[in-house]
Amino acid sequence: MRYKLLYFASLADRAGRAEEMRDTSARAPRDLYTEIARQHGFAFSTDRIRVAVNGALVGWDHALADGDEIVFLPPVSGG
């Protein structure tokens, strides 16, 4: 599967990029986050992160599809 990942805030700083195309065997956000957190050194555990796929919030076990745009959202600080 091939996904487009977008990174924001400290995750973008840590990954050193705002987006990447990734080929992976991960089929759910949970597996994908484990993979990229290890590679990029993300410190957030999954209970502090939300996941969006194609602009909508989803659960950690959501079934991903080829070409999905995926965002792992660290805790927000607007306002």
Place this chain on the structure above:
Amino acid sequence: MKRFRLSDAVIDAGAEKRALEHPAAGGCVTFEGWVRNHNEARAVLRLDYQAYAPLAESEGEAILEQACATFGLRAARCVHRVGALSIGDMAVWVGASADHRGAAFDACRWIIDEVKRRVPIWKNEHYADGESGWLHPDSTPVDPSMI
């Protein structure tokens, strides 16, 4: 017209307030969030806001929709800045109009609290000592109701 917007330009509070007008409304309550020069005892020089725009807009709209239904509002609006801001700049504007003041006060407070809790916007503070950092303030787990 969208009730929730992200803006990379100065917020026109007067124009936003006029959009709250309604013949049945007895008043409105507005909130302006400003960039302050300190945070947790550190001197702040300026800051940047970043947003995941598609989700920020849909979450913001959902919050205003929910506020209108819950508090019986005549109108509700919110604008949040993105990009580079200076001390004193307006970072966020919230307004709610209702038949009576109680609902307008309660809704305005609820809206800004929900925006801060749910909408994917992040603040990067630049400090006087040259450091900077993205704020991810809450050390508690994500509320499952937000997913």
